[in-house]
Each structure stands twice: as structure tokens, then as C-alpha cells.
Amino acid sequence: DYYTAISELERLLDVEAFIVEKFDEYLERAQQEQKNLKRFLDHIEEQQNDRGDLEDYFGNPLNAFITIRRLVHDWKFNVFDPVFNSSNFETYKSTLGDSLEKINIKAPTQEDLNGATRALLRLQNVYQLNTDHLASGVLLPGEKNPLNISLSASDCFELGKNLCQIKEYSYGSEWLLEARKKLHGNPLGFISPNVSDVEILEHLSPAFNGLGNLKLAHKLNNEILDKKPDHEEAHRNKLLYEGQLAKERSFTPRKQVDLPHVAGKKEPKESYKLYTQVCRGELHQTPREQRNLRCWLTHQGVPYYRLAPFKIEQLNLDPYVAYVHEVLWDSEIDMIMEHGKGNMKRSMVGQSGNSTTTEIRTSQNTWLWYDANPWLAKIKQRLEDVTGLSTESAEPLQLVNYGIGGQYEPHFDFMEDDGQKVFGWKGNRLATALFYLNDVALGGATAFPFLRLAVPPVKGSLLIWYNLHSSTHKDFRTKHAGCPVLQGSKWICNEWFHVGAQEFRRPCGLVSDEGKFLHLENK
Numbered sequence: 330d331y332y333t334a335i336s337e338l339e340r341l342l343d344v345e346a347f348i349v350e351k352f353d354e355y356l357e358r359a360q361q362e363q364k365n366l367k368r369f370l371d372h373i374e375e376q377q378n379d380r381g382d383l384e385d386y387f388g389n390p391l392n393a394f395i396t397i398r399r400l401v402h403d404w405k406f407n408v409f410d411p412v413f414n415s416s417n418f419e420t421y422k423s424t425l426g427d428s429l430e431k432i433n434i435k436a437p438t439q440e441d442l443n444g445a446t447r448a449l450l451r452l453q454n455v456y457q458l459n460t461d462h463l464a465s466g467v468l469l470p471g472e473k474n475p476l477n478i479s480l481s482a483s484d485c486f487e488l489g490k491n492l493c494q495i496k497e498y499s500y501g502s503e504w505l506l507e508a509r510k511k512l513h514g515n516p517l518g519f520i521s522p523n524v525s526d527v528e529i530l531e532h533l534s535p536a537f538n539g540l541g542n543l544k545l546a547h548k549l550n551n552e553i554l555d556k557k558p559d560h561e562e563a564h565r566n567k568l569l570y571e572g573q574l575a576k577e578r579s580f581t582p583r584k585q586v587d588l589p590h591v592a593g594k595k596e597p598k599e600s601y602k603l604y605t606q607v608c609r610g611e612l613h614q615t616p617r618e619q620r621n622l623r624c625w626l627t628h629q630g631v632p633y634y635r636l637a638p639f640k641i642e643q644l645n646l647d648p649y650v651a652y653v654h655e656v657l658w659d660s661e662i663d664m665i666m667e668h669g670k671g672n673m674k675r676s677m678v679g680q681s682g683n684s685t686t687t688e689i690r691t692s693q694n695t696w697l698w699y700d701a702n703p704w705l706a707k708i709k710q711r712l713e714d715v716t717g718l719s720t721e722s723a724e725p726l727q728l729v730n731y732g733i734g735g736q737y738e739p740h741f742d743f744m745e746d747d748g749q750k751v752f753g754w755k756g757n758r759l760a761t762a763l764f765y766l767n768d769v770a771l772g773g774a775t776a777f778p779f780l781r782l783a784v785p786p787v788k789g790s791l792l793i794w795y796n797l798h799s800s801t802h803k804d805f806r807t808k809h810a811g812c813p814v815l816q817g818s819k820w821i822c823n824e825w826f827h828v829g830a831q832e833f834r835r836p837c838g839l840v841s842d843e844g845k846f847l848h849l850e851n852k
């Protein structure tokens with residue numbers, strides 16, 4: 330997929346640049362060919378004009394020869410061959426075809442376009458973005474549009490149409506209205522395929538019907554008929570709308586219509602609502618709650634770190650969540666990305682065997698095994714030093730890149746079955762260590778909805794938390810998520826420490842925490 334990782338889109342741009350280059354070459358070649366042709370024709374024309382009296386002209390035997398030769402050779406060489414069996418031009422075309430074929434890239438599909446539509450919808454929903462701001466390329470009000478992107482009428486139309494197809498009539502109609510605005514402001518859309526007012530109305534009218542605004546749907550449907558009196562579907566809809574309107578007039582009071590995004594859709598979980606609020610920054614810890622949080626430098630008893638101590642910033646005490654700043658060198662980040670970039674695959678959710686791709690997690694990832702990548706040894710040692718945990722039972726490093734509006738909805742990192750099935754003696758995921766490999770321009774925080782905590786990515790920093798209580802029972806307060814990326818790309822690296830092999834590093838507590846915070850399990 331192209332919409333689930335920014336790295337994929339980058340590849341697409343590289344390919345596009347290559348295609349532009351190839352066709353530029355082709356065009357240059359074609360233009361050269363045309364120039365030659367034109368030069369020849371002009372030359373002939375000139376000669377014909379200069380010929381004067383024909384008898385005089387052919388009286389000179391040289392002219393006769395020149396004319397005949399011209400007709401035998403020059404026309405063939407300069408015009409007929411290049412145009413009709415233009416061998417070099419054809420060869421050129423076929424080498425162009427070959428080199429395009431060699432790129433062997435899958436073109437983005439309608440599914441990619443739908444994925445990108447859903448991503449924009451998610452961003453609008455989570456960050457409450459205005460359609461008209463977005464349509465003019467502004468992500469957040471007050472923020473200048475740095476890239477000067479602006480969507481065309483066809484872009485807005487495509488979004489609106491796709492949204493209506495998935496019954497998101499509310500945002501869908503807004504995008505279709507934007508398309509109309511743009512169309513009327515600039516009727517001659519260039520380059521992108523044009524869209525007509527009637528096409529927009531064909532989707533806008535049913536969208537308003539879907540929203541329960543029958544009168545407006547009827548009015549817009551009539552506009553279609555004004556423009557295209559023989560529009561069959563509009564005639565059918567006209568009958569339908571008029572029938573419904575007549576029925577409504579006879580039944581008063583009118584029935585309350587449910588908005589489609591409320592009707593027919595599951596009420597989101599409480600943690601999802603909290604997640605969006607935390608991502609927006611509406612929900613956060615109070616200063617009173619934060620007053621016991623500390624920052625400090627520590628060497629964790631490792632002599633080397635007396636010189637270059639770890640920089641700890643506590644973010645939550647119970648359950649424990651903390652940043653460790655400046656733990657990765659830029660060169661290490663580059664190495665990780667270099668090794669992983671070529672192998673990214675769409676991220677899955679669920680346990681191996683029945684895992685699938687879903688909109689819950691829109692990213693791509695790959696795994697970096699320590700055995701296969703000895704250069705990772707230093708990072709592995711650092712992870713042990715900073716956490717005090719053993720990596721004997723740890724998973725390989727997981728490199729993740731989020732795509733357009735990429736997110737990971739609230740989830741637990743631990744397995745339902747205590748990890749026995751997949752991880753055997755290693756047991757469940759005790760702690761998560763998450764490296765941020767870049768800064769994200771807007772959005773992309775790691776959110777803990779029950780802790781009212783949003784942790785923004787900081788390049789080179791590590792985020793650590795315990796998923797299990799000290800008795801190794803699940804701590805349901807650790808539900809967490811990756812907020813949608815609003816602007817920029819987001820690269821992270823996950824390390825999961827397991828329960829096994831920590832007997833002497835983090836001995837279990839003696840009291841069972843089994844029932845603690847059980848009420849959060851399914852929230």
C-alpha cells in the first residue's frame with residue numbers, strides 16, 4: 330500500500346521523477362526529429378520559390394539531377410523513413426518502454442486513494458480540522474501554509490465522492506461543496522482531470538438526502554435537471570424525493586433523523602474517545618498531578634555512564650512511564666533506517682496465525698534481528714543498561730513508519746494469554762521501549778488515554794513503560810496509542826522486554842495484582 334507508510338510514497342516520487350526524466354528525453358528526441366523535418370520542408374519550399382522559370386530551371390542539368398536525387402533520396406531519408414519506419418525513433422520508444430517496465434513498480438490503486446481518503450477523514454475527526462481550511466491547504470488555523478499546497482476542484486470532488494461512498498455524508502458533502510466553490514472560482518482546471526458541476530451535484534444531492542436534508546437534496550437534484558433535462562437518474566430521484574416530501578408534509582411532527590455517522594455505526598469505546606482528546610491536547614494531566622515528576626541524570630551503576638549519564642524525564646509514576654533523552658546517535662538512527670527501509674511491510678494486528686491488516690494500525694514495519702545485525706550490539710547493551718532488564722527474552726527490534734494520517738489505535742502491548750502461546754517461556758511483554766527516530770512536525774504523539782498523557786516524539790529519545798504490574802499481572806492502565814500523524818513522517822523503533830529471564834533483574838512482587846484496574850480491560 331502507498332498510504333500506510335511515508336517511505337513508500339517517497340519511493341513513488343522517485344519513480345515519478347525517473348519517468349519525467351525519461352519522457353523529457355523522449356520529448357527532446359521527438360522535438361529534434363520534428364525540427365529536422367521542418368528544416369527539410371522549409372528548405373524544399375525555399376528552393377521551389379527560388380526556382381523561377383521552370384524551363385530555365387531544368388535547362389540546367391544539375392538542377393534536374395538535384396531534383397531527381399532529392400526525390401529519390403532526400404525525401405526518403407529526411408521524411409518518409411523517419412516518419413513511417415522511423416527506426417531510431419521507434420527503437421527509442423521501445424527502449425523507453427523497456428526502461429519503464431524495468432522499474433517494475435505497482436501503480437497506486439483505487440484502494441490507495443480510498444486509504445488516503447480514510448486517512449484524511451481520520452485526521453479531520455481526531456484533530457477537528459475544518460474542511461475549508463484543508464481545501465486551501467491549511468492544516469491548522471493560524472498556521473501559515475508553508476508548502477503552498479492547494480487542492481483542486483477534482484481533488485475535493487474525489488474526496489467528497491469517496492467519503493459519500495462510505496456513507497460519511499457529513500464530511501463528504503462539505504468536500505463536494507468545496508469542489509463546487511473551486512469549480513466556480515476556476516472553471517478551467519488544468520492538468521488534473523476536469524470535473525463538472527453536474528458530476529458534483531450527482532453526489533451532493535444524495536449526500537444531503539443521506540443527512541436527512543430532503544429539501545436541499547431535492548433542490549440540488551432540480552439543478553441537475555436544469556443543466557441536463559434528460560438526466561435519467563435525476564428524474565428517478567426527483568420522483569423519489571417528491572414522494573418523500575409529500576409523505577413528510579402529511580405526517581407532522583417530522584421524525585428526528587439520525588445523522589448517519591451516529592446511526593448504523595458502533596459507538597466508539599471510551600478509550601477511543603479519550604485517545605482523540607489526548608491527541609488533541611484537550612485532556613492532560615493537571616500541574617498538581619505532575620508535581621511529583623522528576624528529571625535526573627543517572628549512570629545506573631554502569632561506569633561508562635558516569636561520564637555520559639542517561640537523561641531521565643519521568644512522565645507518569647504509576648504505572649511508570651519515562652523518557653530517556655539523547656540515547657541514540659544520529660548515525661545509529663541512519664544505520665537503523667538504512668537497514669530497515671527496503672523491507673517494510675504493512676503492519677499487522679493480532680497474534681501470529683490470525684493477524685490481519687486493519688485501519689486500526691496504518692503503518693509499515695520490519696524486524697531487525699540482533700544476530701543478523703552485529704552493529705546493533707551497542708544499542709542492545711544500552712537498552713539493558715538503561716532499563717536494568719535482560720534482553721535474553723526480548724524480541725528483535727521493530728522498525729515502524731507511519732503513513733498519511735498514520736496511527737495505531739488504543740491497544741495493549743501484552744498478549745491476552747500471557748504470551749505462552751507465541752512466546753513460550755519468555756512470557757508476556759513486560760516493558761516497552763520505544764525509540765523516536767525523528768521529530769514529527771504535527772501530531773504523532775504516543776497517547777495513554779487512561780493516564781491523560783500524550784508523549785510527543787523527540788528524535789533520539791526513548792520512551793519506556795511497564796505493561797505489567799510487579800506481580801506480572803496485566804496493568805490495564807497502560808492502554809496506549811500512536812496519534813495520527815498530521816504533518817511529517819513518523820519513524821519509531823520498538824523493543825519489547827519479556828517476563829522470562831528477569832528473575833534477578835526485576836523480581837516479582839509478592840502480592841497478586843491480578844484484579845487491579847480490571848474495569849479498564851474492555852473500556
Ligand SMILES: O=C(O)CCC(=O)C(=O)O
Pocket residue numbers: 729737742773774775776809810811812821823
Ligand atoms: O506509535 C506510537 O507512538 C506507539 C506505537 C505502539 O504502541 C506499538 O507499536 O505497539
Ligand SMILES: [Fe+2]
Pocket residue numbers: 740741742809
Ligand atoms: Fe503499543
